[in-house]
Amino acid sequence: MQALDKQLTGGHVSIMDRAVGIVNACRRPSYGGAGVRVVRSTSRTVIPRNGITLYSLGIRDPEGARTPPSERPGQTYVIYDTQRPPPEGAVASHARRAPPMDHTPLTLTKARVMTADGLHEGWIRVHGGRVSELGTGDPGPGERHDVGGRLIVPGLVDTHIHGGAGRSFPDADPEEAREIVAFNRRAGVTSLLAGLVAASPQDTLRQVSVLAELCEEGELSGIYLEGPFIAESKCGAHDPALLREPDIWEFDAWLKAGRGHIRMITVAPELPGALELIRAAVSSGVVAAVGHTEATYEQTLAAVDAGATVATHIYNAMRPLNHRDPGPIAALLGDERVTVELILDNVHVHPGAAGLVFEAAGPGRVSLVTDAMSATGLGDGEYTLGELRVRVREGRAHVVETGAIASSTIVLPQAVRNAVAMGIPVEEALRSASSVPAAALGLSEAGRIEVGGHADLLVLNEDLSVSKVMYRGTWEV
Numbered sequence: 001m002q003a004l005d006k007q008l009t010g011g012h013v014s015i016m017d018r019a020v021g022i023v024n025a026c027r028r029p030s031y032g033g034a035g036v037r038v039v040r041s042t043s044r045t046v047i048p049r050n051g052i053t054l055y056s057l058g059i060r061d062p063e064g065a066r067t068p069p070s071e072r073p074g075q076t077y078v079i080y081d082t083q084r085p086p087p088e089g090a091v092a093s094h095a096r097r098a099p100p101m102d103h104t105p106l107t108l109t110k111a112r113v114m115t116a117d118g119l120h121e122g123w124i125r126v127h128g129g130r131v132s133e134l135g136t137g138d139p140g141p142g143e144r145h146d147v148g149g150r151l152i153v154p155g156l157v158d159t160h161i162h163g164g165a166g167r168s169f170p171d172a173d174p175e176e177a178r179e180i181v182a183f184n185r186r187a188g189v190t191s192l193l194a195g196l197v198a199a200s201p202q203d204t205l206r207q208v209s210v211l212a213e214l215c216e217e218g219e220l221s222g223i224y225l226e227g228p229f230i231a232e233s234k235c236g237a238h239d240p241a242l243l244r245e246p247d248i249w250e251f252d253a254w255l256k257a258g259r260g261h262i263r264m265i266t267v268a269p270e271l272p273g274a275l276e277l278i279r280a281a282v283s284s285g286v287v288a289a290v291g292h293t294e295a296t297y298e299q300t301l302a303a304v305d306a307g308a309t310v311a312t313h314i315y316n317a318m319r320p321l322n323h324r325d326p327g328p329i330a331a332l333l334g335d336e337r338v339t340v341e342l343i344l345d346n347v348h349v350h351p352g353a354a355g356l357v358f359e360a361a362g363p364g365r366v367s368l369v370t371d372a373m374s375a376t377g378l379g380d381g382e383y384t385l386g387e388l389r390v391r392v393r394e395g396r397a398h399v400v401e402t403g404a405i406a407s408s409t410i411v412l413p414q415a416v417r418n419a420v421a422m423g424i425p426v427e428e429a430l431r432s433a434s435s436v437p438a439a440a441l442g443l444s445e446a447g448r449i450e451v452g453g454h455a456d457l458l459v460l461n462e463d464l465s466v467s468k469v470m471y472r473g474t475w476e477v
């Protein structure tokens with residue numbers, strides 16, 4: 001191991017507890033030296049030949065920016081031997097714990113497993129954090145867990161969420177952002193995008209760069225920018241003083257700070273420069289969403305033609321549907337290219353209007369989201385959302401100053417249950433909270449159960465409450 005460390009670093013190595021080594025003053029050219037190939041993945045840097053995982057400690061540089069390990073000289077790393085995870089507290093608290101290396105296959109038996117092609121009755125085997133096999137009949141020897149005929153479904157995917165457990169992504173430091181992720185994971189949401197709200201250019205830069213680090217660790221699936229290029233008259237819970245016209249240079253600076261982890265931005269198509277911004281976003285691999293908008297039907301279609309593929313919480317904060325002025329709602333529902341977000345908390349949208357969305361868009365185009373805020377999981381009280389004060393009474397969140405509905409206070413499994421309660425078939429409701437949002441955001445490793453894929457699984461009770469949660473092959477709950 002020492003020899004490898006030296007190959008990597010040119011000799012700047014010290015040993016720390018059971019971590020294999022710390023590499024200081026790492027220089028990029030040394031990565032490629034001595035035949036060691038380094039592969040960047042979304043979550044970590046892996047040296048595949050030796051089964052060692054390299055984690056960035058995320059040291060702040062003097063300008064306060066965080067930079068990816070592969071591009072920064074003078075960075076500090078901890079190397080873990082993934083065969084031998086470090087004990088709790090052995091390394092700096094902000095270093096990511098090594099992923100569980102589960103060498104004992106676990107078979108979940110008497111299961112009804114929801115895969116891409118339907119329900120599969122039998123068993124599912126998990127090994128090394130991934131689904132290794134699906135089968136029927138006798139699964140053979142090995143460790144088993146009988147789930148008693150329960151449904152096993154993919155971990156849910158929430159692509160529009162601002163906070164939870166008393167924390168809010170826009171204000172969060174890395175530890176606080178991790179608390180939101182952990183809270184959701186325990187509830188059954190194993191993949192999520194961190195949602196930001198309209199903020200000053202500098203604040204957005206800072207927030208994006210903090211969250212990019214969690215994306216690199218694999219904790220988050222990406223960053224979602226809700227605004228600031230949205231309509232003042234449809235600002236909802238965004239501070240109107242912080243809204244502005246689309247600015248490609250500003251957007252470009254966020255993209256750089258986000259290091260490829262900004263996955264979606266909401267834009268109001270009627271604003272000057274909106275179509276150019278949508279084109280720029282899409283060509284950078286960022287999903288463009290239409291929302292918080294006064295756009296006409298025609299302006300909305302122009303945005304979709306420019307590349308927008310998501311409707312941000314349909315109905316909410318958009319020009320209403322009128323038979324002579326159909327606006328964005330008819331345009332977005334009617335266009336096959338668009339995946340439609342729906343906040344199904346029975347507060348933002350009446351179930352009768354929600355039913356129309358499922359009928360008009362059809363299976364595969366409705367994405368259930370929570371738009372949840374920090375108060376989620378805490379109960380009634382007064383909280384902040386960005387710069388605004390929000391009061392929660394009986395689970396309903398309103399902006400104190402304006403009375404506008406703010407974010408919701410549900411976690412995504414509740415939206416699935418609400419969909420089923422209004423008559424949506426169970427499988428369709430579950431896909432609307434897993435494979436549909438994952439596909440809309442290009443999250444190839446989330447929202448589905450398949451051999452070789454991550455073992456992010458939920459065991460559901462008959463009433464669709466979450467019985468157990470498995471994340472990367474380990475029971476969370």
Ligand SMILES: [Zn+2]
Nearest residue numbers: 226236313317
């Ligand atoms: Zn919104």
